[in-house]
Amino acid sequence: MANTTAAPADASHDGSRRDFLFLATGAGLAVGAAAVAWPFVSSMAPDADVIAAGAPIEVDLTPIQDGQIVNVFWRGKLIFVRKLTSKEVTDMKGVPLSAMIEPAAFDSRVKNGHDQWLVVYGNCTHLGCVPIGHQGNFEGWACPCHGSQFDAVGRVRRGPAPINLPIPPYAFQTDTKIRIGEQGGKGEA
Amino acid sequence: MSGTASTYVPKSRVAKWFESRLPIVGLVHSSFIAYPVPRNLNYFWTFGAILAAFLGIQIITGVWLAMHYEPSATGAFNSVEKIMRDVNYGWLLRYAHANGASMFFVAVYVHMFRALYYGSYKAPREVLYILGVIIYLLMMATAFLGYTLPWGQMSFWGATVITNILAAIPVVGDTIQSLLWGGYSVGNPTVNRFFSLHYLLPWMIAGVVVLHVWALHVTGQNNPAGIPIKSGKDAVPFTPYATVKDVFATVVFMILFAWFLFFMPNYLGHADNYIQANPAVTPAHIVPEWYFLPFYAILRAVPDKLGGVILMFSAVIILAFAPWLDTSRIRSCNYRPIYRQFMWVFLGVCFLLGWLGSQPPEGGYVIASQICTAYYFAHFLLVMPLCGLFETPKPLPGSIVESVTGPGRQISGAGMPAGAAAAPQVKG
Amino acid sequence: MAMTRVLSTTLAAAMAALLLGAPARAEDAHGGPVPPRVNWSFAGMFGRFDEAQLQRGFQVYKEVCSACHSMKLVSFRNLTQEGGPHFSASQVKALAATYQVKDGPNDSGDMFERPGRPADTFPPPFPNDQAAAAANGGKAPPDFSVIAKARTFSRGNLTFLYDWLPFVGYTEQGPDYIHGLINGYKDAPKDFALPEGGHYNLYYPGHIIAMPPPISDGQVTYPKDDKGQPVVPETTEQYGKDVGAFLMWAAEPHMMDRKALGFRVILFLIILSGLLYYVKKKVWADVGGEVHGLQPELHKAW
Numbered sequence: 001m002a003n004t005t006a007a008p009a010d011a012s013h014d015g016s017r018r019d020f021l022f023l024a025t026g027a028g029l030a031v032g033a034a035a036v037a038w039p040f041v042s043s044m045a046p047d048a049d050v051i052a053a054g055a056p057i058e059v060d061l062t063p064i065q066d067g068q069i070v071n072v073f074w075r076g077k078l079i080f081v082r083k084l085t086s087k088e089v090t091d092m093k094g095v096p097l098s099a100m101i102e103p104a105a106f107d108s109r110v111k112n113g114h115d116q117w118l119v120v121y122g123n124c125t126h127l128g129c130v131p132i133g134h135q136g137n138f139e140g141w142a143c144p145c146h147g148s149q150f151d152a153v154g155r156v157r158r159g160p161a162p163i164n165l166p167i168p169p170y171a172f173q174t175d176t177k178i179r180i181g182e183q184g185g186k187g188e189a
Numbered sequence: 190m191s192g193t194a195s196t197y198v199p200k201s202r203v204a205k206w207f208e209s210r211l212p213i214v215g216l217v218h219s220s221f222i223a224y225p226v227p228r229n230l231n232y233f234w235t236f237g238a239i240l241a242a243f244l245g246i247q248i249i250t251g252v253w254l255a256m257h258y259e260p261s262a263t264g265a266f267n268s269v270e271k272i273m274r275d276v277n278y279g280w281l282l283r284y285a286h287a288n289g290a291s292m293f294f295v296a297v298y299v300h301m302f303r304a305l306y307y308g309s310y311k312a313p314r315e316v317l318y319i320l321g322v323i324i325y326l327l328m329m330a331t332a333f334l335g336y337t338l339p340w341g342q343m344s345f346w347g348a349t350v351i352t353n354i355l356a357a358i359p360v361v362g363d364t365i366q367s368l369l370w371g372g373y374s375v376g377n378p379t380v381n382r383f384f385s386l387h388y389l390l391p392w393m394i395a396g397v398v399v400l401h402v403w404a405l406h407v408t409g410q411n412n413p414a415g416i417p418i419k420s421g422k423d424a425v426p427f428t429p430y431a432t433v434k435d436v437f438a439t440v441v442f443m444i445l446f447a448w449f450l451f452f453m454p455n456y457l458g459h460a461d462n463y464i465q466a467n468p469a470v471t472p473a474h475i476v477p478e479w480y481f482l483p484f485y486a487i488l489r490a491v492p493d494k495l496g497g498v499i500l501m502f503s504a505v506i507i508l509a510f511a512p513w514l515d516t517s518r519i520r521s522c523n524y525r526p527i528y529r530q531f532m533w534v535f536l537g538v539c540f541l542l543g544w545l546g547s548q549p550p551e552g553g554y555v556i557a558s559q560i561c562t563a564y565y566f567a568h569f570l571l572v573m574p575l576c577g578l579f580e581t582p583k584p585l586p587g588s589i590v591e592s593v594t595g596p597g598r599q600i601s602g603a604g605m606p607a608g609a610a611a612a613p614q615v616k617g
Numbered sequence: 618m619a620m621t622r623v624l625s626t627t628l629a630a631a632m633a634a635l636l637l638g639a640p641a642r643a644e645d646a647h648g649g650p651v652p653p654r655v656n657w658s659f660a661g662m663f664g665r666f667d668e669a670q671l672q673r674g675f676q677v678y679k680e681v682c683s684a685c686h687s688m689k690l691v692s693f694r695n696l697t698q699e700g701g702p703h704f705s706a707s708q709v710k711a712l713a714a715t716y717q718v719k720d721g722p723n724d725s726g727d728m729f730e731r732p733g734r735p736a737d738t739f740p741p742p743f744p745n746d747q748a749a750a751a752a753n754g755g756k757a758p759p760d761f762s763v764i765a766k767a768r769t770f771s772r773g774n775l776t777f778l779y780d781w782l783p784f785v786g787y788t789e790q791g792p793d794y795i796h797g798l799i800n801g802y803k804d805a806p807k808d809f810a811l812p813e814g815g816h817y818n819l820y821y822p823g824h825i826i827a828m829p830p831p832i833s834d835g836q837v838t839y840p841k842d843d844k845g846q847p848v849v850p851e852t853t854e855q856y857g858k859d860v861g862a863f864l865m866w867a868a869e870p871h872m873m874d875r876k877a878l879g880f881r882v883i884l885f886l887i888i889l890s891g892l893l894y895y896v897k898k899k900v901w902a903d904v905g906g907e908v909h910g911l912q913p914e915l916h917k918a919w
């Protein structure tokens with residue numbers, strides 16, 4: 001406001017000190033406000049309980065028939081465990097990389113020595129719907145929402161899905177038992 | 190808001206385009222920037238800003254807590270503990286919300302005392318003041334509903350006691366009670382709907398606060414001298430003078446808040462509320478939160494259910510009649526030598542009632558509660574009207590400037606342009 | 618003027634009489650010995666949990682209390698917390714695996730038991746409250762998750778006036794009560810009517826407690842130091858302190874974070890308010906300075 005009528009005598013030489021004071025205080029208020037925002041943002045992240053509950057799960061493969069798809073959940077996410085028929089294995093090995101949207105060799109989709117077993121996340125990579133098994137033109141899945149199609153090892157073959165169904169971390173404990181939720185071998189947490 | 194003609198002049202073309210379609214910048218400008226403030230306001234007048242800050246704190250922490258809270262009889266207690274243990278900074282959000290409620294009431298009681306002491310309820314500010322009483326009532330309801338949500342023993346039994354109070358209302362009491370319960374006792378439907386209402390009421394508070402501020406900006410602020418702004422010298426513009434003072438006071442008040450939040454987070458609560466609700470066991474001492482204690486003492490002072498309830502509600506409602514119970518021609522206690530003393534005694538009685546509310550209802554405590562209750566009402570019904578009639582007030586200063594400097598002295602520095610300052614005080 | 622002074626003095630005296638007169642009666646009704654104040658490491662503004670003490674306290678809980686008292690809200694994983702008991706991840710994993718946890722249903726719809734994992738909460742000793750009550754003379758032993766915050770005691774009517782203040786404040790009623798209770802078993806006074814199955818405890822409200830003395834000297838063997846010497850005495854007094862500290866941690870696991878953040882926040886606010894004070898002073902200097910307090914002519918009158 002106007003100090004036109006009676007400006008304090010020391011206003012001129014005091015100016016820079018005053019500016020600094022105002023600046024420092026303004027900066028302090030801004031820093032304080034920003035610091036307050038952090039706990040609010042942080043509290044929205046998965047909490048300690050949710051993180052801890054994501055423990056690995058074990059899946060027994062013995063009851064699964066050739067060609068059968070089994071649904072399991074890990075960390076609240078749907079996972080398909082599929083036993084491929086030998087025809088599907090042969091067909092999938094024969095698909096040329098050029099025919100794929102995200103080229104991936106058969107070997108990169110299964111664990112070494114376990115050609116029959118496919119473990120993939122069960123949500124379409126387009127917008128997250130659950131594709132229906134044994135449908136579409138590629139012996140795999142077809143998504144009912146927007147028409148994406150995946151082949152028998154979960155590679156996207158027709159859009160709009162941009163990438164293949166991702167593979168969760170898992171490992172074979174024995175030939176008939178897998179552990180989803182960890183990359184390594186036996187006996188780990 | 191509407192009381193002052195806006196002095197805001199948009200500069201850029203975009204601002205002009207916008208202002209001619211929605212004059213919100215002009216509204217903010219006239220309410221919080223150019224708005225004339227009496228230059229003699231003391232720190233009692235910063236509590237409006239502090240209250241606004243706490244309304245914001247409560248709403249924001251509350252919205253965030255609601256992301257994790259589970260409003261059910263089986264889930265509530267555990268979800269609150271999950272917030273305390275597992276959610277990142279969940280303990281901070283919850284303790285800020287719980288202690289924020291207490292600080293909100295500390296501030297509102299200072300604000301109310303200010304209004305009573307300096308006669309801010311007197312004409313032309315009756316509507317402004319009554320809106321304040323409504324905000325206070327809404328705050329009480331919100332705080333009570335919120336306290337039931339952790340579903341501890343005090344939550345459960347507090348809800349039981351208060352809903353039984355409502356059952357004392359003749360004819361419709363039982364219906365109101367069962368509508369609140371959603372069952373035959375306080376239970377799962379109760380906590381579910383209390384959560385819904387606890388989320389609703391703060392927005393109603395915010396709405397009434399807008400009206401409260403609107404009314405304030407029509408009549409202008411009262412001040413310690415209780416006399417209207419007469420010339421530009423009497424006033425300073427809201428920004429920067431009142432804003433910087435408000436921000437300073439708010440930050441100082443936050444130190445007290447932070448102390449309780451970080452070092453005494455459970456001091457203002459009750460240990461019993463860390464025991465999960467148990468309909469079979471009542472805690473030894475059922476005591477409300479500290480900010481309800483004076484009214485609780487009034488409730489228990491009467492050995493009759495309906496009588497106690499009527500008296501307790503009257504104790505709040507009577508505040509709304511202060512503008513007409515006070516017969517004094519002048520506002521500020523600074524110039525009312527006798528009423529001024531009664532005002533301090535009244536404050537003491539309120540503190541005493543609060544303390545009595547925390548004590549067991551037996552023996553001398555009940556008698557003391559009865560005496561204090563009688564005095565509480567006598568203050569409004571006898572002291573207020575009679576003091577105004579018989580008291581000889583001290584001479585009022587000629588102007589706000591004179592109240593600051595003493596008669597006939599000048600003050601350095603400019604105030605407001607005379608025209609702008611005189612506008613809001615229409616009939617002061 | 619003199620009349621008003623008399624008036625206010627009389628009223629003040631009446632209030633004071635009420636204030637001082639009433640508590641005298643209350644002391645009789647609600648008085649009683651107050652648990653002794655333990656010098657807790659976690660008390661005060663800079664209080665820290667003693668990790669070794671929390672480990673010992675957990676040992677006491679596990680070997681003694683957990684036979685009857687559940688701790689449903691605390692997980693095994695919490696025991697690894699730094700500033701808490703700070704057990705290693707492998708220790709906690711091994712500990713969790715010694716418990717059987719109910720899980721399920723499995724693919725065939727059955728519930729089953731499996732070894733515990735760090736993510737599990739402590740399995741309760743009884744399947745439900747009814748079973749706990751039935752096995753303990755009709756009253757379920759309280760859960761221990763937040764017991765240190767759920768217990769308190771009154772030290773008198775007016776301590777609330779200063780208990781919240783910095784440096785003289787007191788918020789450790791909970792663990793003091795736990796320590797006091799464990800050490801509070803005494804022979805009942807001669808004229809005290811102790812009911813069948815009741816035990817006399819100095820600090821329990823009403824003195825009649827259903828729980829028999831839970832622990833005795835030497836009952837829990839603490840780990841020895843490098844030289845094979847005991848680190849702390851194996852006495853009920855020490856057990857009470859250790860389990861009190863452990864239960865305080867269990868009830869308030871983020872206490873150290875809270876106090877550390879609080880110190881920084883308050884320091885920041887003090888500096889900021891100091892800056893704001895000078896900003897305000899500079900701003901108000903333009904209009905001849907701010908007016909404080911009462912009006913000048915009132916200073917003359919009062």
